[in-house]
Amino acid sequence: MTSNPKKLAKQPEHPLDDLIRTERIPHIWCPGCGIGTVFSSCLSAIKATEIPYNKFTMVSGIGCSARGAGYIKLDSFHTTHGRAIPFASGIKMANPELKVIVFSGDGDLFAIGGNHFIHAARRNMDLTVICVNNLTYGMTGGQCAATTPNKAKSTTTPLGNPDAPFNLPLLAYAAGASYVARWTILQTRDLTTAINEAIVRKGFSFIEVLSPCPINYGRRNKEKPLDTLKLYQDRTIIKNGANPALADIDFDKGVVIGKFIDIDRSTCDDRYAELHRPCSDD
Amino acid sequence: MAFWRTPLDAQEIQVTRGTVCIIDDRCKGCGYCIAFCPKDILQFSDKFNRKGYHPPTVTKPGECVNCHYCEIICPEFAIYSVETDSAAASK
Numbered sequence: 001m002t003s004n005p006k007k008l009a010k011q012p013e014h015p016l017d018d019l020i021r022t023e024r025i026p027h028i029w030c031p032g033c034g035i036g037t038v039f040s041s042c043l044s045a046i047k048a049t050e051i052p053y054n055k056f057t058m059v060s061g062i063g064c065s066a067r068g069a070g071y072i073k074l075d076s077f078h079t080t081h082g083r084a085i086p087f088a089s090g091i092k093m094a095n096p097e098l099k100v101i102v103f104s105g106d107g108d109l110f111a112i113g114g115n116h117f118i119h120a121a122r123r124n125m126d127l128t129v130i131c132v133n134n135l136t137y138g139m140t141g142g143q144c145a146a147t148t149p150n151k152a153k154s155t156t157t158p159l160g161n162p163d164a165p166f167n168l169p170l171l172a173y174a175a176g177a178s179y180v181a182r183w184t185i186l187q188t189r190d191l192t193t194a195i196n197e198a199i200v201r202k203g204f205s206f207i208e209v210l211s212p213c214p215i216n217y218g219r220r221n222k223e224k225p226l227d228t229l230k231l232y233q234d235r236t237i238i239k240n241g242a243n244p245a246l247a248d249i250d251f252d253k254g255v256v257i258g259k260f261i262d263i264d265r266s267t268c269d270d271r272y273a274e275l276h277r278p279c280s281d282d
Numbered sequence: 283m284a285f286w287r288t289p290l291d292a293q294e295i296q297v298t299r300g301t302v303c304i305i306d307d308r309c310k311g312c313g314y315c316i317a318f319c320p321k322d323i324l325q326f327s328d329k330f331n332r333k334g335y336h337p338p339t340v341t342k343p344g345e346c347v348n349c350h351y352c353e354i355i356c357p358e359f360a361i362y363s364v365e366t367d368s369a370a371a372s373k
Contacts, residue, residue, distance in 0.1 A: 014305065014359045026358060031310035031335070036357025044354065186318075188354040226317055 019043045019053070021073050028067060032218075032225030034185040034211030035065045038132050041188055042103060043072070045195035051099060058101045059088040061108035064139045064213075065132035068103045082113030085120045088127050089268075096269045099128070099199055106133040106147045110166055114146075121175035121204050123268040128198045129206045131168065134213035135249075142216030149249050153220045168208045169244040169260050178203035180244060180261040184210040184232040187257065194259060203267050210255070300348025300363040302340050308360035311335035315352035315361050321345050324352065 020043065029035050046056060058076040060066035061084035069076035079087045088100045102109075109117055109131050120127060136154055137143045144154040144161050147168070151160040172180045179198055183191040191209060198205035212218055212228035223231070235251045240258040247256045285292070302324070309331055316324045316338050323346060327339035338361065340346070346363055353362040 014362050015353070016359060020359060026308050026310065026333070029357060032312040032314075033357060036359070037314075037355055040357070040359060041354065185355070188351075192354070225312060226314075229314070229317070 030215045032214040037185040038209045041192045061104045063105040063108045065105040085116040102129045107137045111146045118175040121177040124204045126267045131208045136217040138213045138216045167248045169247045172206040173244045177206045178265045179205035181259040182208040182257045186232045298348045299366045300346040305360045306331045306337040308358045309337035314355045
């Protein structure tokens with residue numbers, strides 16, 4: 001009884017199979033979760049840069065989306081909660097050759113790790129930060145997060161969230177990020193292009209990706225995963241170069257998406273090399 | 283596709299054809315590929331995969347235009363399309 005006649009002689013190969021740890025697939029993300037789409041878009045973008053794979057590192061914190069670092073077949077770090085950006089900054093300072101990608105969620109990057117984010121943006125660390133924003137704390141059971149929209153229901157706010165959410169592109173811009181974009185998982189090609197641009201360019205690049213959380217956010221707000229994607233289709237306005245101050249998340253009036261900021265600033269590494277390298281003691 | 287005015291080069295445009303490949307055991311049945319296929323050639327199949335979900339199946343195999351959208355929206359790395367030989371597909 002060891003042979004299984006239904007088993008295929010050869011498993012078909014997905015085009016991204018060379019970048020994922022296939023023995024761990026299927027991954028833990030729920031049916032309808034958008035993190036897998038963002039992850040595969042990120043892998044396609046890595047592939048499209050044509051830079052050798054050993055020049056990449058992926059760093060992530062804690063949370064559903066942070067599991068991404070465990071599925072990619074590159075050097076990757078799954079770090080402590082909220083500390084993905086400090087780890088990534090350290091990697092970048094130690095080896096400026098590497099392309100460092102931070103792949104994490106909104107709770108990790110903006111709730112517990114908010115301070116690290118603004119300081120990395122201020123220094124213009126040469127990182128690519130991809131924030132999967134599912135508007136809630138998905139892994140711990142759908143509590144009200146810093147990005148939960150006003151009036152949305154969650155485990156801790158069963159009557160609706162009384163507070164206003166963070167406007168992440170405005171926060172990133174105000175802190176000094178040199179590339180700021182926001183897409184949803186439905187604009188997958190634009191998202192891949194944006195990640196590709198962000199990896200290739202120098203400076204702190206921040207990409208926010210809206211993604212459905214059908215189990216812990218959608219279920220409490222009467223949204224099936226396909227309803228959320230319909231919302232992304234009907235209630236988003238693509239406006240490149242828009243003012244990030246107008247990009248707050250309010251699906252009643254429409255959410256502005258697109259590439260908001262793309263400016264050149266000297267990076268932390270350039271300034272550090274100018275002042276401190278080679279060391280004066282050498 | 284219906285045109286308001288037929289483009290002048292409509293005869294010269296080569297539409298690529300593709301074959302959809304589905305890795306059944308990776309699918310979790312979210313239905314994104316089925317909902318967003320521009321040619322509506324996918325639907326849930328009646329059979330179950332190893333995890334108990336209904337993977338998609340191709341209903342009109344000749345109509346895939348190899349746009350890769352199912353491949354890039356699939357969160358599970360479970361579906362992709364490959365281009366079929368253009369000479370064979372043009373009939």
